[in-house]
Amino acid sequence: MEENFKLKNWVSWAVELCKPDNVVWIDGEGLDALREEAIEKGELIRLNQEILPGCYLHRSAINDVARSEDKTFICTTAKEDAGPNNNWQAPEEMYARLTALFDGSMKGRTMYVIPFCMGPVGSPFSKLGVEITDSIYVVLNMNIMTRISKDVTKLVKNTGDFVKCLHSTATLSLDDRFIAHFPEDNAIWSINSGYGGNALLGKKCFALRIASYQAKNEGWLAEHMLIIGIENPQGEVHYVCAAFPSACGKTNLAMLIPPEVYQEKGYKVWCVGDDIAWLRIGEDGRLWAINPENGYFGVVPGTNSVTNPNALATISNDTIFTNVVHNQDDNTVWWEGLSKTPPTQGINWKGEQWNGTTSQEKGAHPNSRFTTPAKNLPILSPEVENPNGVPISALVFGGRRAKTAPLVYQARDFNHGVFIASTMASETTAAQTGAVGVTRIDSMAMKPFCGYNMGDYFAHWLDMGEKLGDNAPKIFNVNWFRTGDNGKFLWPGYGENLRILEWVLARCEGEALAIDTPIGLMPNPDDISTEGLDLPKEKLEELLHVDKNLWVDETAAMREYYKSYGDRLPKVLWDELSGLENRLHL
Ligand code: OXD
Ligand code: MN
Numbered sequence: 001m002e003e004n005f006k007l008k009n010w011v012s013w014a015v016e017l018c019k020p021d022n023v024v025w026i027d028g029e030g031l032d033a034l035r036e037e038a039i040e041k042g043e044l045i046r047l048n049q050e051i052l053p054g055c056y057l058h059r060s061a062i063n064d065v066a067r068s069e070d071k072t073f074i075c076t077t078a079k080e081d082a083g084p085n086n087n088w089q090a091p092e093e094m095y096a097r098l099t100a101l102f103d104g105s106m107k108g109r110t111m112y113v114i115p116f117c118m119g120p121v122g123s124p125f126s127k128l129g130v131e132i133t134d135s136i137y138v139v140l141n142m143n144i145m146t147r148i149s150k151d152v153t154k155l156v157k158n159t160g161d162f163v164k165c166l167h168s169t170a171t172l173s174l175d176d177r178f179i180a181h182f183p184e185d186n187a188i189w190s191i192n193s194g195y196g197g198n199a200l201l202g203k204k205c206f207a208l209r210i211a212s213y214q215a216k217n218e219g220w221l222a223e224h225m226l227i228i229g230i231e232n233p234q235g236e237v238h239y240v241c242a243a244f245p246s247a248c249g250k251t252n253l254a255m256l257i258p259p260e261v262y263q264e265k266g267y268k269v270w271c272v273g274d275d276i277a278w279l280r281i282g283e284d285g286r287l288w289a290i291n292p293e294n295g296y297f298g299v300v301p302g303t304n305s306v307t308n309p310n311a312l313a314t315i316s317n318d319t320i321f322t323n324v325v326h327n328q329d330d331n332t333v334w335w336e337g338l339s340k341t342p343p344t345q346g347i348n349w350k351g352e353q354w355n356g357t358t359s360q361e362k363g364a365h366p367n368s369r370f371t372t373p374a375k376n377l378p379i380l381s382p383e384v385e386n387p388n389g390v391p392i393s394a395l396v397f398g399g400r401r402a403k404t405a406p407l408v409y410q411a412r413d414f415n416h417g418v419f420i421a422s423t424m425a426s427e428t429t430a431a432q433t434g435a436v437g438v439t440r441i442d443s444m445a446m447k448p449f450c451g452y453n454m455g456d457y458f459a460h461w462l463d464m465g466e467k468l469g470d471n472a473p474k475i476f477n478v479n480w481f482r483t484g485d486n487g488k489f490l491w492p493g494y495g496e497n498l499r500i501l502e503w504v505l506a507r508c509e510g511e512a513l514a515i516d517t518p519i520g521l522m523p524n525p526d527d528i529s530t531e532g533l534d535l536p537k538e539k540l541e542e543l544l545h546v547d548k549n550l551w552v553d554e555t556a557a558m559r560e561y562y563k564s565y566g567d568r569l570p571k572v573l574w575d576e577l578s579g580l581e582n583r584l585h586l
Pocket of ligand 1: 297
């Protein structure tokens with residue numbers, strides 16, 4: 001009873017602050033009426049229901065198309081607890097600033113209250129949240145991305161234990177846009193953005209920033225990782241988690257279709273998750289993972305029947321498209337990379353008339369997205385609802401690097417793996433506002449998502465490694481994006497990435513050789529199967545080549561980066577860096 005009070009009290013407080021005209025509770029039912037309302041208001045366009053049943057198009061404000069990292073804050077009492085990896089403001093100051101902005105922000109609007117569950121309902125991994133929002137688009141997206149039901153509402157009421165997520169699109173003012181996290185209070189306040197990563201608060205804000213903080217305190221990990229199961233011809237499934245920065249192909253890897261020669265041998269891939277993994281040490285001492293999400297919020301451009309046929313099949317039903325081209329010929333959607341025949345009668349992501357054969361500008365925004373339910377994915381893992389998750393054999397990290405990082409290498413041991421992951425760098429993409437193509441260190445692909453000081457986060461990783469001991473998954477680094485002198489990608493990527501994961505898993509099973517190099521353990525070109533693939537050996541050699549001079553420059557950047565964490569950086573990692581420097585100078 002008292003627990004139920006917590007929810008009621010919090011909602012009453014939000015009503016008093018935001019002053020909506022009415023309040024609607026969301027339990028997953030009756031959403032058709034909301035869809036109709038959104039269509040009437042012009043927030044959604046119903047697409048051709050014969051070709052794309054259950055699909056809708058949304059266009060966001062032009063200044064609101066990506067995560068706003070400069071507007072994202074971690075508000076801990078002590079500034080050092082947020083760390084140099086986060087923008088910080090004192091909680092009382094941020095609360096005061098945002099209280100003024102939320103005051104009356106929902107006048108003339110409806111407030112939606114959405115109790116939701118991250119992770120399978122009833123799983124020991126799972127966590128509850130409640131998002132308050134004034135956006136139907138957010139309600140409909142949250143309904144795809146999280147678990148929402150009468151049972152979840154009951155659970156939230158009965159336990160009173162939930163992350164408080166307050167969101168208003170308010171005026172969409174860029175100047176007053178804030179995505180503020182209060183890890184010490186289990187609270188998130190987001191205002192003036194309707195973009196997924198800023199507004200669907202179950203995703204980055206809760207499942208990564210708040211959850212990473214909870215995970216540190218409770219002894220588990222919340223990571224920016226896909227989870228896939230690789231079934232070998234003997235029918236055994238081994239699971240891999242892989243972390244890549246935003247828009248570096250996690251969704252494509254999570255949904256990969258094995259190359260034909262592998263299919264013929266009986267290989268299959270099962271997708272558990274494409275973006276976030278929550279990992280715990282199981283009773284058997286191994287690392288187990290669940291996907292806290294219930295759908296996919298994927299980058300659309302480039303998705304086609306070659307790059308990701310599974311995604312294409314999934315998004316032909318029950319999907320919300322955001323900021324793609326509206327093809328007026330048949331009331332469907334189009335984006336760059338879908339086909340070679342763009343519509344001539346189109347409306348671009350900005351809402352302007354657009355002719356794909358004559359226009360110089362892209363029709364879909366580079367960070368345009370689909371939101372689609374996991375249940376529609378043809379290769380959805382049967383383990384996705386398993387409350388205990390799946391056991392993880394390997395942790396793979398990767399970035400987008402034109403040179404420097406080779407196609408694949410393995411860490412010597414867990415601590416070395418933490419070092420590799422903490423210093424991994426990648427070129428920025430359109431998933432965040434700001435310049436594209438700038439190389440930056442993005443530790444564990446979590447730099448924009450870690451809800452506390454990353455020095456402490458590295459220490460937590462090392463601690464997890466110690467607890468896991470011999471049961472720890474092996475750690476690898478991959479780079480699908482290496483280019484040759486002509487600037488073209490050397491590696492074909494997509495389904496062919498299975499060839500690399502095959503080596504990774506063989507290493508985990510002690511069945512593949514590796515050579516010791518200054519940066520870690522690497523395959524010989526002959527250790528990577530190229531059966532059925534037209535890839536000259538010289539290319540594979542180039543992909544696996546390590547340029548010592550580039551790595552010496554790289555270690556200088558690592559040193560600068562580590563310094564920014566001051567005494568919060570674990571000594572073990574300084575030792576690992578010195579070890580790498582020594583090996584490079586030999
Ligand atoms: C995402 C991101 O949306 O990383 O997954 O930006
Ligand atoms: Mn992501």
